[in-house]
Amino acid sequence: MMRWLLWILAGILLGGIVHLATILALPRTASQDAYARLAPITPVNAMTPIPAPTPANAILPFMDPAFAVAVCRYDLSAGPMKFTAPVSQAYTSVTFYTRYGVAYYAINDRAAGRRLIELDLMTTPQREDLPDDENVTAADRLIIESPTLTGLIVVRALSPEPGLMPMARASLADAKCRTQ
Amino acid sequence: MRLLLGSLFTFMVAAAVGLGSTWFALTRGAAFGTLQIGAWTARPKTGTADVDPYARAAIARIGALPVGLGDGVAFVARTDDQGRPLDGRCDTVISGTTPPARYFTLTLYEPDGTLAANSLDRQGFTSHELIRSQDGSFEITVAPRTRAGNWLPTGGVERYVLVMRFYDTAVGIATRAGREAPLPSIKSGGACQ
Numbered sequence: 001m002m003r004w005l006l007w008i009l010a011g012i013l014l015g016g017i018v019h020l021a022t023i024l025a026l027p028r029t030a031s032q033d034a035y036a037r038l039a040p041i042t043p044v045n046a047m048t049p050i051p052a053p054t055p056a057n058a059i060l061p062f063m064d065p066a067f068a069v070a071v072c073r074y075d076l077s078a079g080p081m082k083f084t085a086p087v088s089q090a091y092t093s094v095t096f097y098t099r100y101g102v103a104y105y106a107i108n109d110r111a112a113g114r115r116l117i118e119l120d121l122m123t124t125p126q127r128e129d130l131p132d133d134e135n136v137t138a139a140d141r142l143i144i145e146s147p148t149l150t151g152l153i154v155v156r157a158l159s160p161e162p163g164l165m166p167m168a169r170a171s172l173a174d175a176k177c178r179t180q
Numbered sequence: 181m182r183l184l185l186g187s188l189f190t191f192m193v194a195a196a197v198g199l200g201s202t203w204f205a206l207t208r209g210a211a212f213g214t215l216q217i218g219a220w221t222a223r224p225k226t227g228t229a230d231v232d233p234y235a236r237a238a239i240a241r242i243g244a245l246p247v248g249l250g251d252g253v254a255f256v257a258r259t260d261d262q263g264r265p266l267d268g269r270c271d272t273v274i275s276g277t278t279p280p281a282r283y284f285t286l287t288l289y290e291p292d293g294t295l296a297a298n299s300l301d302r303q304g305f306t307s308h309e310l311i312r313s314q315d316g317s318f319e320i321t322v323a324p325r326t327r328a329g330n331w332l333p334t335g336g337v338e339r340y341v342l343v344m345r346f347y348d349t350a351v352g353i354a355t356r357a358g359r360e361a362p363l364p365s366i367k368s369g370g371a372c373q
Binding site: 003004007008010011012013014015016017018019021022023024026027030032033034036037053054055056058060061062064065066090091093095096097100101102103104105106107108110111147152154156158159160161 | 186187189190191192193194195196197198199201202205206226227228229231233234236237239240241242243244245246247248249250251252282283285287289292293294295296297298303304306307308309335343345347348
């Protein structure tokens with residue numbers, strides 16, 4: 001009897017390890033995460049408008065239907081990237097996600113403080129390779145460091161009422177991401 | 181023989197406990213850094229690089245992209261103020277005020293994150309569209325059939341989820357209580373179909 005209790009205790013302890021291991025491994029093994037869902041419709045290092053979610057069809061779950069969305073699926077292995085997006089009339093935001101869906105940086109039009117949101121995206125080693133003088137003059141240049149080589153830049157423009165959706169979509173049409 | 185049987189048994193217990201608790205944590209949601217105000221819950225850290233492993237796993241499993249904290253914060257309600265699950269066949273009233281934000285949106289989803297189909301093709305409101313009373317408060321009726329004022333149709337789905345997203349707001353990691361972020365109440369118990 002005592003022996004079986006010990007076996008159960010060992011099983012529960014081992015179960016705890018299994019639990020932690022599966023939780024930590026899941027983001028890397030999930031086959032239907034946001035990046036995998038977007039990969040078939042978005043070319044690498046180019047801005048692609050995402051179709052608005054409808055009850056019958058949505059690329060991602062829990063998308064906000066009040067927003068026009070465009071995605072740049074980036075790959076920094078060829079070098080740093082430059083991202084620009086004009087500000088829409090109502091509200092525009094840019095969010096950077098790693099390959100595994102972590103939102104590591106987000107900025108909105110008010111924080112960017114201009115009519116054009118301009119950002120440089122690079123990995124930490126690429127930033128270290130920047131010539132020093134360039135780093136100094138970069139005061140007016142917002143540099144974002146990506147923790148992963150690949151990931152997603154998601155631009156969202158709000159359409160405060162359904163009739164303004166074409167305007168929100170049009171403002172995203174001028175958003176660009178390209179390798180420097 | 182006994183050792184073999186015992187270790188086999190141990191592995192079975194380990195698999196059941198480990199995978200069971202993982203499944204439970206991902207479907208019910210583990211509550212790390214959860215901000216609870218009335219029936220609404222938000223996890224502002226989910227929109228940052230400091231996201232906890234449970235939230236990361238849950239996001240990867242459903243395949244959604246969380247709202248970044250520099251963008252806004254999302255509050256989710258699955259029940260009314262009394263803790264009853266939201267039922268799309270009944271009338272539910274959302275009323276009150278909201279924390280300061282440049283814009284907010286309220287959206288109705290089915291529990292799996294798809295939008296609920298309805299004849300009006302309306303899945304939510306933006307702060308811009310709401311009809312408000314003079315003191316700035318508002319009342320939204322979530323109901324399967326046409327209602328006067330701010331009507332959010334459910335399409336008659338059995339269960340639904342409400343998500344309120346606040347954009348360009350001070351609500352975030354430092355927010356602790358409903359006093360800093362007043363959210364509307366959710367009252368069900370109206371007529372059912």
